[in-house]
Amino acid sequence: MSAAANSSRQPTEAAEAFAGWLRNLGGDAAPETAGTGSGPTWLATERQQAAERVRTQAVPTGKSEDWRYTGLRALIEQGFVQADEPVTALTVDDIDEVLVPGLEAHRVVLVNGRYAEALCDLGTLPRGVRIGSLRGMLDSDPDAVRGVLTQIAGEGSHLFAALNTAAMQDGLVVLLERAALLERPIEVIHLSVGMDEPRVAQPRHLISLGEGAQAQVIERYVSLGDALYCTNSVLEVALGRDALLKHARVQQESRNAFHITGLYLSQDANSRYAGVNIGLGGTWARTDLVTRFSGEHAECDLQGLYLAGDKQLIDYHMDVRHGLPNCSSRERFKGILYGKGRAVFDGLVYVARDAQKTDANMSNRNLILSPNAEVDTKPQLEIYADDVKCSHGTTVGQIEPEMLFYLRSRGISAALARRMLCLGFAGEIIDALGPEALRDYVAEQVGARLEQAPLD
Amino acid sequence: MLSVKGLKANVGDEEILRGLDLEVKPGEVHAIMGPNGSGKSTFAHVLSGREGYEVTAGSAELEGTNLFALEPEERARLGLFLAFQYPVELPGVNNMYFLKAALNAIRKSRGEEELDAVSFMRRMKERLKVLHLDDSLLKRPVNFGFSGGEKKRNEIFQMAMLEPKLAILDETDSGLDIDALRIVADGVNALRGPQRSMIVVTHYQRLLDYIEPDHVHVLAKGRIIRSGGKELALELEEKGYGWIADGEAA
Numbered sequence: 001m002s003a004a005a006n007s008s009r010q011p012t013e014a015a016e017a018f019a020g021w022l023r024n025l026g027g028d029a030a031p032e033t034a035g036t037g038s039g040p041t042w043l044a045t046e047r048q049q050a051a052e053r054v055r056t057q058a059v060p061t062g063k064s065e066d067w068r069y070t071g072l073r074a075l076i077e078q079g080f081v082q083a084d085e086p087v088t089a090l091t092v093d094d095i096d097e098v099l100v101p102g103l104e105a106h107r108v109v110l111v112n113g114r115y116a117e118a119l120c121d122l123g124t125l126p127r128g129v130r131i132g133s134l135r136g137m138l139d140s141d142p143d144a145v146r147g148v149l150t151q152i153a154g155e156g157s158h159l160f161a162a163l164n165t166a167a168m169q170d171g172l173v174v175l176l177e178r179a180a181l182l183e184r185p186i187e188v189i190h191l192s193v194g195m196d197e198p199r200v201a202q203p204r205h206l207i208s209l210g211e212g213a214q215a216q217v218i219e220r221y222v223s224l225g226d227a228l229y230c231t232n233s234v235l236e237v238a239l240g241r242d243a244l245l246k247h248a249r250v251q252q253e254s255r256n257a258f259h260i261t262g263l264y265l266s267q268d269a270n271s272r273y274a275g276v277n278i279g280l281g282g283t284w285a286r287t288d289l290v291t292r293f294s295g296e297h298a299e300c301d302l303q304g305l306y307l308a309g310d311k312q313l314i315d316y317h318m319d320v321r322h323g324l325p326n327c328s329s330r331e332r333f334k335g336i337l338y339g340k341g342r343a344v345f346d347g348l349v350y351v352a353r354d355a356q357k358t359d360a361n362m363s364n365r366n367l368i369l370s371p372n373a374e375v376d377t378k379p380q381l382e383i384y385a386d387d388v389k390c391s392h393g394t395t396v397g398q399i400e401p402e403m404l405f406y407l408r409s410r411g412i413s414a415a416l417a418r419r420m421l422c423l424g425f426a427g428e429i430i431d432a433l434g435p436e437a438l439r440d441y442v443a444e445q446v447g448a449r450l451e452q453a454p455l456d
Numbered sequence: 457m458l459s460v461k462g463l464k465a466n467v468g469d470e471e472i473l474r475g476l477d478l479e480v481k482p483g484e485v486h487a488i489m490g491p492n493g494s495g496k497s498t499f500a501h502v503l504s505g506r507e508g509y510e511v512t513a514g515s516a517e518l519e520g521t522n523l524f525a526l527e528p529e530e531r532a533r534l535g536l537f538l539a540f541q542y543p544v545e546l547p548g549v550n551n552m553y554f555l556k557a558a559l560n561a562i563r564k565s566r567g568e569e570e571l572d573a574v575s576f577m578r579r580m581k582e583r584l585k586v587l588h589l590d591d592s593l594l595k596r597p598v599n600f601g602f603s604g605g606e607k608k609r610n611e612i613f614q615m616a617m618l619e620p621k622l623a624i625l626d627e628t629d630s631g632l633d634i635d636a637l638r639i640v641a642d643g644v645n646a647l648r649g650p651q652r653s654m655i656v657v658t659h660y661q662r663l664l665d666y667i668e669p670d671h672v673h674v675l676a677k678g679r680i681i682r683s684g685g686k687e688l689a690l691e692l693e694e695k696g697y698g699w700i701a702d703g704e705a706a
Contacts, residue, residue, distance in 0.1 A: 401507060406544040409504050410558035410614065411532035411565070420557065424548025424597065 021076050022054050022163060040142040046150040050165035057159055066158065069344045069376040070315045074284055075258055080230045082167065083199035086114045095119055095191060098222040102437035105187035105218065106131065112192055113201030113231065114170040119189075128180030128213075134171040134204055144175060148208050152236040153264035158288060161262045164234040168204035171233070175206075176213035178240070185216040185246075185435060192257065194227025200258075205235040209243035209271075216246040216434060221261075221281070223254035230258035237263065239271035241295060246274050248433050250442060253281035255311070262288040267327075269295025276432045277333075278442055279306035279314045280449060286315040296326040304333040305429040307449055308341030308373070315344035320360070322351045322385075328359035334429055335366040336422050337373035338453035345377040349392075353384040362392040367399065367425050369418070369453060419450045457482045457653040458622055463514035464678075465502050472498045474678035475514070480622070483650040487664055487689060488657045490675035491697040496657045497541060499675070500626040504538040505531050518622060532558075533565035535621030539611040539628050546598040551610075554598050555580070555617055562618060583616040587643045605636040612643040623647070624655045629663040641666030661693035 039047075060067040090111060108131060109119035115133030122131055130144070137145055153161045172188060192201070209215060221231070231253075239245055253259055259282040267273060279285055291300045306314045320329045335343045345364045366375045379392040399421050407417035423430075426446055433439045458480040465473040472495045480486050490496050502509050503516055505528035516523045523531055546554070560570045571579070584591060587609045599607050608628055615623050625644070629637055644654070644667050656667055664672070664686060672688040673680045676697070682688065 400544075402544050403546055405506055405528060406540070406546065407549075407554070407558075408528040409506075409532055409538050409540075410554075410618065411529050411562040412554075412557050413529055413561065414527070416557060416561070417529075420549050420554070421546070424546060427548035 021080075022059075022159070039138060040146070042146065043138070043142070043150065046154075047166050050150070050162045053162040054159065054166055057162065060159065066317065066346075069342075070284075070286055070313060075230070078198050078228065078230065078258065080198045080200040080258070083112050083195065083201045086116075087111045087193055088116075088118075090116070090119060090191075090193070092119060094224070095189065098189060098191060098220075098224070100187070100220075100437055100441045103187060103218075103435060103441070104437075105185045106182075107187045107189065108172055109189045109191060110170075110172060110203060112195075112199065112229075113190075113203035113233065115172060116191075123184075126180065126182060128177035129182055130173070130175040131186065132173055134173050134206065135169065137173045145173060145206055145208075148206055148236055148238045149204070150236075152238060152266045152292075153234050153262060153290070157262065157264060157290070160232050160260050161234050161264070161288075164202045164204055164232055164262070167202045168234075169202070171203040171205040173206045174208070174215070174217065176209045176215055176243075178210035179212045180210065181213065182215040185218050188217065188219045190219065190221045190231070190233070192221075192223040192227060192229050192231060192253065194223075194225060194229060198228050198230070200230040200232055202232045205233065206237075207235065207245065208238040209240055209245055211240040212242040213240065214244040218248045218434070218438060219250070221249075221251040221253050221259065223257060223281075225254065226256050227254045228256040229254075230260070232260040234262045234264065237265045237273070239265070239267045239273060239298075241268045241270055243268070243271045245272070246434060248276045248278075248438065250278040250438075251281055251285060251287075252278075252445060253285070255281065255283060257282040257285075259285040259287075261286075263290065265289070265291045265300065267291065267293050267295070267298040267300060270297045271295070272299045272301075274301045274432075275303065276429065276434075277302070277304035277316065278429075278433070279304065279308075279316065280445060282314070283311050284313050286317070288317045288319070290318075291320045291329065293322060293324050293327045296324050298327045300327070300329040302329070302331045302333075303429050303432050305426050305446075306333070306335045306343050307446060308335070308337050308343045309449065309453055310339035310341065313342045313344070316346070317344075318347040320347075320349045322349070322355035322358045322360065325354065325356045325358070327355070330360070331362040331364075332429070333364045334426060335364070335375055336369065336426065336450070337366060337375055338369040338450075340370070340372045342373070343375045345375065345379070347378070347392075348380045348382065349390065351381070351383040351385050351388055351390065355385045356387045358385060358388040358390065360388070360390040364394045365425075366396045367422060368396060369399065369422075415451075419447055422450050423447060457484075458516070458518055458655075460503075460516045461514055463499075463502070463516060464512045465498060466510045466512055467498065467508060471512070472678055473502065476675075476679055478673065478680065480653045480655065482653055483648075484670045485648065485654045485656060485667065487669035487672045487686075488655060488675055488680075489659070489661070489672060489689060489692055492659070494675045495678040496659075496675055497626055500538060500624045500655075500657055503531075503624060504528060504536060529561070532618075532620075533562050537615050537618060537620030537623045539608075539615060539623065539625045541627040541630060543599045543602075543607040543611055545600045545602075547600050549598050551596055551598050552580070552594040555614065558614070559617060579617065583613060586616065586646055587613050588639050589613055604631045605633070608632055608636065608640055609643070612640055616643065616647055619647075619652075621651065622653045622655070624657065626657050627659065628656070629658055629660060637663065638666060661689045664689045
């Protein structure tokens with residue numbers, strides 16, 4: 001009896017602590033925007049509703065399926081408080097160490113979630129392309145983001161997205177007009193630096209491509225030093241008819257960082273989204289990738305690679321809903337786990353009754369290098385249409401001793417042989433990243449982590 | 457070059473090698489023939505250090521160094537090379553990168569400089585040609601999606617790149633048609649020299665028409681039961697292995 005009483009009490013305490021924490025993060029920030037007087041009414045309404053959802057939504061516990069393998073306790077215990085003041089002391093020299101050598105791009109830098117104009121190097125943007133800060137856009141031309149901002153990650157999105165809506169202060173906006181074409185990629189550096197006390201930054205980003213527009217965006221989450229902080233960011237992406245977005249996201253945060261990102265994607269007819277997610281850093285990292293189709297013949301390709309070692313939890317959740325016929329989606333994620341690393345892959349593809357001719361394929365393959373590492377993988381297909389092509393598959397395996405011996409028999413050390421095999425396993429995802437400079441850089445980052453990985 | 461004395465080895469509880477003796481001098485090519493299950497491949501694997509075998513007695517020395525005290529990569533750096541009967545596919549591991557890593561590991565262990573990119577490329581192209589292999593092979597993952605013949609040729613190509621002191625060819629002829637066999641044999645013959653020894657493990661005599669051995673040994677039940685010149689191979693081909701087994705029994 002006492003055990004039962006105990007187990008029912010603990011989640012409640014945790015839930016209360018969590019709810020209190022959320023109220024602090026979401027509630028305080030809302031008046032700030034109201035205070036500036038520049039926020040449009042439609043947005044203020046959305047934000048109030050989001051704040052209300054944060055207050056009333058059931059707090060996730062270990063029993064909630066979405067958070068089953070990713071406990072929130074560690075996050076709550078840090079006592080993060082909202083980061084209020086922008087960091088302005090950094091110069092271009094300070095960010096040198098986080099750049100990708102040889103990567104040619106229109107560069108945007110955000111520091112602790114705020115657009116850092118002085119560090120950006122946008123170069124010359126082609127006609128029909130606007131890049132700027134959310135704060136600036138809301139001041140000068142709020143109608144430009146209306147219809148997208150809060151409309152894609154709106155109701156039904158998870159708690160942290162609602163929290164972000166309530167608390168957002170700044171972020172990045174990328175707008176491409178109809179038929180605009182960006183030849184060089186946009187590189188977005190999300191830089192975090194440590195503060196005196198653990199801070200949470202809640203930036204809100206937006207990428208909107210008009211009909212037939214094409215762009216490539218490279219987002220990189222990086223930090224200076226081993227800073228302890230939390231990022232709770234939301235990115236809303238709207239792709240018009242025939243639009244094409246290639247999107248790379250490389251999360252290489254400090255080993256003490258907490259990272260929550262939600263990518264909410266809305267795709268109109270014939271649009272194509274190709275995203276590659278690389279998860280290497282942080283101590284606790286949760287990413288939600290959510291896709292909705294608003295027109296037929298759209299394609300959504302989500303690929304990913306995660307590496308988790310000691311004191312790391314990396315969690316990717318996917319939610320792809322096929323509500324219309326003739327769309328296709330693919331999720332292909334690979335993971336390498338070492339030491340006491342943990343990862344979660346949870347992919348849901350939902351095919352509604354009317355979504356005939358849906359082509360959906362999901363795979364998750366994992367390489368486990370240590371007996372203490374763990375991956376919880378849950379691919380799910382929910383299909384209500386009868387004329388579809390859907391498949392899913394999951395594997396969890398180790399390095400084949402045959403392969404290892406083959407390499408060693410050629411004079412290659414066991415450690416290097418393991419690294420080569422891991423990189424070989426990860427290679428097809430890294431190759432999908434686009435620019436060669438970025439591929440080389442990520443391969444090197446992955447290799448360096450594997451080099452430090454304990455062998456058993 | 458190689459000196460094997462009284463070698464016994466088990467797989468699990470089963471004794472496969474039961475007291476094998478072999479002396480190979482620099483520049484010599486030795487053929488080891490024998491029926492299936494005689495221990496030919498086990499011998500090749502034990503020398504190269506593959507897991508799953510337990511050496512219970514005897515010794516094997518390469519130029520005076522005890523092989524059994526070394527890891528597989530250390531044996532390779534010493535100059536031992538095994539051409540696999542079943543070359544392993546390594547998806548995602550680029551052939552050129554793999555060869556560079558292997559060659560540099562071997563050179564480094566000998567205190568030699570890493571080969572510069574130009575010399576490395578030159579060496580590769582030259583040796584690919586001998587084996588009638590296309591340059592595009594370098595960009596592909598090691599053995600991945602290769603045909604059986606390509607895999608075997610790739611083994612000999614690696615041998616040509618790594619220039620071992622002692623090469624063991626484990627049933628390199630199995631699964632090859634006559635044209636491929638000729639190409640592989642040409643590749644092997646091009647590598648023969650006074651300082652390089654080879655052990656050719658084979659079930660069939662026909663490979664030895666193309667790679668002429670100095671000595672032929674017959675392995676049965678884990679021991680060398682007959683040794684002779686290349687004429688022994690012909691005799692075997694004519695009479696089959698039954699004759700040997702009978703002779704041993706008598």
